[in-house]
Amino acid sequence: MISELDILNCFQHLVETPIDDAQIVVGSGDDAAVIKSNIKDLVHSLDVSTVSKHFPKNSDPKDIAYRSISTALSDLAAMGACPSFISIGLTADSKDIQWYKNFTIGTEQILKDFNLKLVGGDITYGELNICVNVFGYPYKKPLTRSNAQVGDDIYITGKLGLARQGLKDFKLKKKSEFINYYFKPEPEFKKSELISPFASSCIDISDGLLKDLKTICSQSNVGATIDYEKIPIHNDMHDLTYGDDYVLCFTTSKKNSDNFQEPDFYKIGQISNKKEVVIKKNNKKLEFDKNGWDSFE
């Protein structure tokens, strides 16, 4: 039988604050963490990942940790913010101490990959559930969803459908280069910093390009026309609605075109005043019903 203390010990090395850390006044281990004041505004988001819904039951705990944190960080990238620190509320029911050790390996990996501090956490027993809180500061200005302007170009920062392919391969127990796109989606911080001075609106594609672009449109009170042929997809049209891509979708004034070239940035359409998202293929408007797509291929 493992105790709460055994589990806490697994995390100990991740939360030890070096004495000379200028940012963390009080680290984990007290009632709360104290983070040094900053002249920049604080950007904060959280994401809950649950077993079966956000990752398969048989996932490696290293991957569960990496993916839960990575997908939460993606919201900061979408906001034009540089990540700085995180905290984690972990609920788990494993009775195997190795499970927790592996979870901390995945956590440590992503802390290193993005130079982050873990400033606090809570661990409790129950159905596997990871609440990841992320904190950062704007590169330039916060990129909201609500400021897309009629006439702006619409860009995405990568191919859609790679994670979808990866999850499919994982479920089939196939060795595949795509599995990492599912378990280790890389939040687009570098591109976030690049677009930060130019973007009028931004969102990360977690729920599928169409749904997320619709969110930009409804919150900006505009519409969009996108060109099916210009969208880089891996599989088929369902890549537009599947999600899990965690690339960015942003809008920017036409005058900024020169800054954004393939293969880092794909111009896929334009913001319109029509209050709907229209997809065109060969200049023909595609329709899809509530249950998904009309067959058109």
Added chain:
Amino acid sequence: MISELDILNCFQHLVETPIDDAQIVVGSGDDAAVIKSNIKDLVHSLDVSTVSKHFPKNSDPKDIAYRSISTALSDLAAMGACPSFISIGLTADSKDIQWYKNFTIGTEQILKDFNLKLVGGDITYGELNICVNVFGYPYKKPLTRSNAQVGDDIYITGKLGLARQGLKDFKLKKKSEFINYYFKPEPEFKKSELISPFASSCIDISDGLLKDLKTICSQSNVGATIDYEKIPIHNDMHDLTYGDDYVLCFTTSKKNSDNFQEPDFYKIGQISNKKEVVIKKNNKKLEFDKNGWDSFE
């Protein structure tokens, strides 16, 4: 069948940011919230509450919300910090929209009671689990657990065992004034502000006085001697180990005695250099074994 949107709509009125809010630059509804920079350091903690472990399965969702948030806030009080804003990761499996409406009523109540902003959240489907993130700023200085000094007096800010009685009454379906002590523990912010300039260390009593005082002692590298007769308890000696009280336990130099009088503050003992927590009754040292207390009453 209720949709995610139906649930989100229940929370909408809680996250609408007034345009003239000086603290929230971007509120909920975007990828992340943006909180205005502050010259004071940020104090942050989180607490996960799960069904059956942190509240009974048949609890009213209003009470679940209030208690989950209240117990998380208590960590800020223990840190000498004034609460400012919160965010919530809610995982729930109810298919009844009224459950969510009631959860928001409890949330709204505590937001009002402590003048807090809800700046973000995430809702997902699964076993009931509430991750509450709390944020505040020090009244004076952060009150850590690690600075108790030999010779300091030890105080607690209220009676122990009231919540224990309340939970017992709730389970027996008894009408009782104590049930509110369990479901609506009041974080001790007023007293936290009062002690903030004077306390050398502080913790909130969530796991029982003895365990929490031991935490102060081990983190401060000291011991403590407390006087059983001076501890205000409701039931019996098990009130010292039960927890759920959420009153504060703090230490302060003897010279500050005049500031701390009953019934707001109870002086229960002294910090020693013995590296153990000793409880005395009629000048006799009480022993208790791993399973709890030796019978001595």
